[in-house]
Amino acid sequence: MDKFRMMFQFLQSNQESFMNGICGIMALASAQMYSVFEFSCPCMPEYNYSYGIGLLIIPPIWFFMLGFVLNNNVSVLAEEWNRPTGQRGKDPSVLRYMFCSITQRSLIAPAVWVSVTLMDGKSFLCAFSVNLDIERFGNYSLLAGMSETEKIRLLARIPCKDLFEHQEIRAAAVRYIKCISQACGWVFLLMMTFTAFLIRAIRPCFTQAAFLKTKYWSHYIDIERKMFDETCKEHAKSFAKVCIHQYFQGVSGEIRSFHRRRRGQDDSDDDDEAEDKKSDEEKLLGIRAQDDMNKVLWNWHTCKPPLALRKEEVDGENNGGLNAEANGVANGFAHGHAHGVEKKEWAVYYSKV
Numbered sequence: 001m002d003k004f005r006m007m008f009q010f011l012q013s014n015q016e017s018f019m020n021g022i023c024g025i026m027a028l029a030s031a032q033m034y035s036v037f038e039f040s041c042p043c044m045p046e047y048n049y050s051y052g053i054g055l056l057i058i059p060p061i062w063f064f065m066l067g068f069v070l071n072n073n074v075s076v077l078a079e080e081w082n083r084p085t086g087q088r089g090k091d092p093s094v095l096r097y098m099f100c101s102i103t104q105r106s107l108i109a110p111a112v113w114v115s116v117t118l119m120d121g122k123s124f125l126c127a128f129s130v131n132l133d134i135e136r137f138g139n140y141s142l143l144a145g146m147s148e149t150e151k152i153r154l155l156a157r158i159p160c161k162d163l164f165e166h167q168e169i170r171a172a173a174v175r176y177i178k179c180i181s182q183a184c185g186w187v188f189l190l191m192m193t194f195t196a197f198l199i200r201a202i203r204p205c206f207t208q209a210a211f212l213k214t215k216y217w218s219h220y221i222d223i224e225r226k227m228f229d230e231t232c233k234e235h236a237k238s239f240a241k242v243c244i245h246q247y248f249q250g251v252s253g254e255i256r257s258f259h260r261r262r263r264g265q266d267d268s269d270d271d272d273e274a275e276d277k278k279s280d281e282e283k284l285l286g287i288r289a290q291d292d293m294n295k296v297l298w299n300w301h302t303c304k305p306p307l308a309l310r311k312e313e314v315d316g317e318n319n320g321g322l323n324a325e326a327n328g329v330a331n332g333f334a335h336g337h338a339h340g341v342e343k344k345e346w347a348v349y350y351s352k353v
Contacts, residue, residue, distance in 0.1 A: 026070075026109035030063055034116050041126035043160040045152045052127025056117050060110030067106025073098055076222050086303025094221070097214040111192055118185030121178035122159070128180075129158040132173055228300070235293075238283035 042051055068074050077098045080090065117123050132155055146154070157163040164170045203211065287293050 026063060026067060027112040030059070030109045030113040030116070033059075034113060034120070039122045039126075041122070041159040043126075043157045043163055045130055045156045048130060048156050048159070049127045052123040052125070055123040056114065056127070060113050063109035063113060064106050067109060068102060071102050071105065073102055073222060076225055077102065079225070080221055083304070084302050087306045088304045091214070091217060093210065093214045094217045097211075098218045098221075101218070111188075115185055115189055118181050118188060121181035124181035124184070125174060125177045126159045128177060129173070130155050132158070132177065134169065134173065232297075234283055235285065235287065238280040239288075239293075242280050242284065 039055070041048060077095065080098075081095060083090075130152055134155065154164075158170055158173050161167075161170070287296060
């Protein structure tokens with residue numbers, strides 16, 4: 001269990017490795033599901049082809065969609081695509097890179113399912129047994145005097161061992177169709193491998209700087225979203241804590257005054273409480289009203305700040321004023337519109353010693 005816990009923590013800390021691990025687990029799950037899956041061909045001319053091809057196509061589509069569902073970058077991509085432009089433009093190359101990255105990872109499990117299905121050959125046998133020319137196996141008397149409908153019904157029963165009487169002909173037909181299915185499986189694997197090789201080989205031929213740029217900003221968008229969620233969570237926690245403390249302070253004023261008489265016994269508790277309250281006040285970042293927080297969230301969605309950081313030159317005398325102005329501009333409430341922002345006073349003492 002310790003090894004699995006360490007592996008999970010490593011994958012969780014590295015988003016790309018985590019998604020690669022999820023894709024690998026899905027690929028193994030697809031192969032395991034096929035081995036456990038009980039294949040039951042209907043052995044009817046009307047349903048054989050639909051069942052065989054459906055088993056070859058529908059599960060890969062499901063695995064492909066599941067890969068998109070399990071990928072956290074899908075919500076990031078959708079949010080970046082649908083957000084208003086505002087002060088920050090949207091780069092189509094970054095969106096294409098994110099979409100291609102999600103698609104490549106989501107295609108791993110479907111490719112494994114199709115490969116395993118073709119290598120096994122049961123679905124291929126069920127789908128194309130009706131199109132088999134059984135006369136090439138040498139038994140001409142089997143189809144003598146049969147109508148075309150009866151021949152199709154007889155060929156449709158080849159995948160079902162209990163329904164087909166001539167086992168020698170069935171064994172030869174099964175070998176023949178499975179051979180074709182496995183050949184298709186190897187061709188599919190060769191095409192997938194060759195395509196992956198071409199993608200990795202051709203990519204350095206293009207401008208590597210453009211690729212690094214799109215990769216960098218795609219990672220930035222993902223990290224920025226996570227950091228914003230964490231900051232909102234910390235602010236909500238501090239906001240709720242301060243709000244609850246103020247509520248209890250207002251309701252239980254008499255009880256608080258009674259406990260203050262025993263200040264000598266509770267000095268350490270009061271100091272810890274003051275430190276916690278100070279840290280919670282700092283986490284509020286000057287946003288102390290519901291309307292202000294709603295405006296900050298709305299501004300973040302409609303017009304995200306431009307990606308151009310400014311370097312602030314802090315002077316000794318104007319340190320407090322510059323920090324207060326910068327925080328007000330960052331929150332969208334400059335020029336005194338923020339609620340409850342306390343001004344700092346500086347006192348300078350000179351000594352003659």
